[in-house]
Amino acid sequence: MKNFLDRTTLLIIASAFIMVLLCISTASRDIFPFWVIRRGAFVGDALFHEMGHTLFYWLFGQPAIPMIFTFFGSDQAGGMSMPLMERNWFMQIAMFAVLAYGCYWVRKNYPKLFIATIIFSLLIFAVAFTRYTPIVIAYMGHGSSILVGGFLLFRTWIYLDARNQYERWLNAFLGFYLILSNLCFSYNLAFNPVTRGGYDDHIAFGASHNDFWMMAMEMPGWSVKGIAIFTIGYCLAAIIGSFILAMYLNDAFEE
DSSP states (O other): OTTTTOHHHHHHHHHHHHHHHHHHOTTTTTSTTHHHHHHHHHHHHHHHHHHHHHHHHHHTTOOEEEEEOOBSBOOSSOEEEEEOSSOOHHHHHHHHHHHHHHHHHHHHHOGGGHHHHHHHHHHHHHHTTSTTHHHHHHHHHHHHHHHHHHHHHHHHHHTOSOSSHHHHHHHHHHHHHHHHHHHHHHHHHHHOHHHHHHHHHOEETTTEEOHHHHHHHHSTTOOHHHHHHHHHHHHHHHHHHHHHHHHHHTGGGOO
8 A cells, every 4th residue: 555655646637637627627728738638638528438339339239430520629429439330230240259259358357357247248238138228329429438538547557557656647637637627527517507508409410419418308207417427426436446456456457
C-alpha cells in the first residue's frame, strides 16, 4: 500500500482531477486554454463513445462502423455508429466463439480477471436471446466511454505501461474527463428540465434520437431522467472501482 499511494501518484491524480474540473466547470470551461483542452478531450470521448456502440453491435451479431464528425464546433452528438446490415445469426455465433476464446486467453494470462470475463461473456450470451440487445447497444456508447475512463484511472493508480510520468498524467486526465464529463452530462439531464427537454427533442444529424431517449422508448417505466440518474451512479462506481481493482491487482502487475 505504501508504494501504491506514494506522493507522485497522489499529485498526478489530484492535478489531473483539478484540470478536468477547470475544463468542465461552467465558470472556466470557455476560458483559454481550458476550452481548447476540453474540445480536444471531447473528441476522445466521442471516439470511445462510438467505438462502444460499434463493439456491442458486433457482439450482438450486427457489423457496424464508427464515425466521428466533430472537433471545434459540432452537432450535439459527436459522431454515430452505422450498422452495415441487419443482425446476422452466423455472425452472432462467431462472436460467441470469440468470447469463448477470450475467456480461455484471460484464464491463461490474467487468471485474476477470469471470473469477470466469464460473467461478461455470459451476460452477452443471455442478452443475445432477448429483445434488449438494442437497449444495451444504445447505452454502451456512454457506458463504454465511462468504462475506458475507469481503465485509464486504473492504469494511473498502478503505473501500468506508461513510458513516463507525463504519459501517466495524461491517463489520469483523460480517465477523469471521460467519467466526469459523462457524470456532468447525466446530472444536467436528470435535474435540469430545460436541458432534458432539448435532449428529448434533438435528432442527431437528422437521423436518429439520442441514446437515452431511444432506451426510454424501449423500456416501459423508464425515463431519460431515470437512465441519467443510473448513469450518475455508474460514473461514481467507475471511479471507486478503478481504485479498488488497482489495490487488488497491484501485486500482479509489479515487475
